[in-house]
Amino acid sequence: MIDDSLSILSVSRLSKRYAGGHCALDAVDLDVRKGEIFALLGPNGAGKTTLINIVCGIVTATEGQVSVAGFDISRDFRKARSMIGLVPQELFIEGFETVSATVAFSRGLFGLAPNPSRVEQILRDLSLWDKRNSPMMALSGGMKRRVMIAKALAHEPRILFLDEPTAGVDVDLRRDMWALVRGLRDNGVTIILTTHYIEEAEEMADRIGIINRGCIVLVEDKDRLMKRMGKRQLTIQLHRPLASLPAALSERGLTLTESGDALVYTFDSQRDRSGIADIFRSLADNGIDFGDLTTTESSLEEIFVSLVRAP
Ligand SMILES: Nc1ncnc2c1ncn2[C@@H]1O[C@H](COP(=O)(O)OP(=O)(O)O)[C@@H](O)[C@H]1O
Numbered sequence: 545m546i547d548d549s550l551s552i553l554s555v556s557r558l559s560k561r562y563a564g565g566h567c568a569l570d571a572v573d574l575d576v577r578k579g580e581i582f583a584l585l586g587p588n589g590a591g592k593t594t595l596i597n598i599v600c601g602i603v604t605a606t607e608g609q610v611s612v613a614g615f616d617i618s619r620d621f622r623k624a625r626s627m628i629g630l631v632p633q634e635l636f637i638e639g640f641e642t643v644s645a646t647v648a649f650s651r652g653l654f655g656l657a658p659n660p661s662r663v664e665q666i667l668r669d670l671s672l673w674d675k676r677n678s679p680m681m682a683l684s685g686g687m688k689r690r691v692m693i694a695k696a697l698a699h700e701p702r703i704l705f706l707d708e709p710t711a712g713v714d715v716d717l718r719r720d721m722w723a724l725v726r727g728l729r730d731n732g733v734t735i736i737l738t739t740h741y742i743e744e745a746e747e748m749a750d751r752i753g754i755i756n757r758g759c760i761v762l763v764e765d766k767d768r769l770m771k772r773m774g775k776r777q778l779t780i781q782l783h784r785p786l787a788s789l790p791a792a793l794s795e796r797g798l799t800l801t802e803s804g805d806a807l808v809y810t811f812d813s814q815r816d817r818s819g820i821a822d823i824f825r826s827l828a829d830n831g832i833d834f835g836d837l838t839t840t841e842s843s844l845e846e847i848f849v850s851l852v853r854a855p
């Protein structure tokens with residue numbers, strides 16, 4: 545259960561049908577907790593950008609509610625929007641502007657008074673201070689992305705949306721971005737990032753939401769998901785079906801399949817397998833003959849693929 549007082553973004557029954565009838569979001573419910581890194585993972589076309597764009601007021605929802613730090617985006621749009629920084633999927637660059645002017649201007653867009661020391665702090669935090677007087681067009685791709693983040697932070701938002709922050713970015717820069725995002729979270733900013741890279745969600749997120757065809761199919765703590773992913777299952781095919789499971793076997797964590805013709809043992813693949821030797825001893829002690837043994841292992845990749853597979 546989510547404690548409402550900890551939720552900074554609350555999305556309820558949110559739907560979007562674009563003109564032409566395409567349903568990009570279908571009654572999405574989602575809560576993001578204050579101070580977390582939440583990764584919204586999904587294939588291209590799943591509805592990630594649509595969701596972000598609705599929250600940021602760029603796209604209008606067909607149905608549903610969104611509130612940001614308690615402000616409803618339709619009733620209190622300006623207050624809600626002031627809480628949010630957005631780094632969009634497509635970067636917009638004003639080539640001749642300097643880095644510091646670009647960031648300072650963005651602050652002004654939110655009606656905030658100029659605050660050079662705040663802008664300096666942001667530029668220093670993002671290792672852009674040395675580049676403050678460079679025109680945007682003189683920067684490398686990685687630096688431009690940093691400026692986009694600086695711009696999004698200029699009005700001191702409490703939530704930062706990063707829409708596909710590392711799409712098409714090389715590995716080194718991707719790692720830099722991850723470190724940078726963690727630093728922001730450590731400064732108290734809630735981070736919501738979208739990605740279609742499983743690896744990125746795995747690396748960065750406190751929680752992972754999986755979206756497919758406009759529906760949220762899973763929201764789970766990353767560590768819990770990884771633990772689940774680390775599970776292996778051993779299936780022991782029996783020569784003669786059992787009507788019930790002997791107590792000695794159920795104590796060892798075995799379960800009997802519904803048809804009674806196989807035993808299943810789920811174990812943690814990280815841990816040693818000493819339990820398995822004990823199980824075989826118990827089977828012998830109970831006079832249970834078995835045939836085929838199979839083991840299966842689930843990975844996040846498999847979980848993801850099975851969840852987003854076309855019906
Ligand atoms: N302006 C638009 N008009 C019509 N359809 C759109 C528009 N924007 C996005 N879509 C469609 O909505 C679906 C979700 O798109 P999008 O939110 O961009 O997905 P994602 O960011 O997960 O790749 C896609 O099928 C896309 O083609």
Ligand SMILES: [Mg+2]
Pocket residue numbers: 592593594633707708
């Ligand atoms: Mg997108």
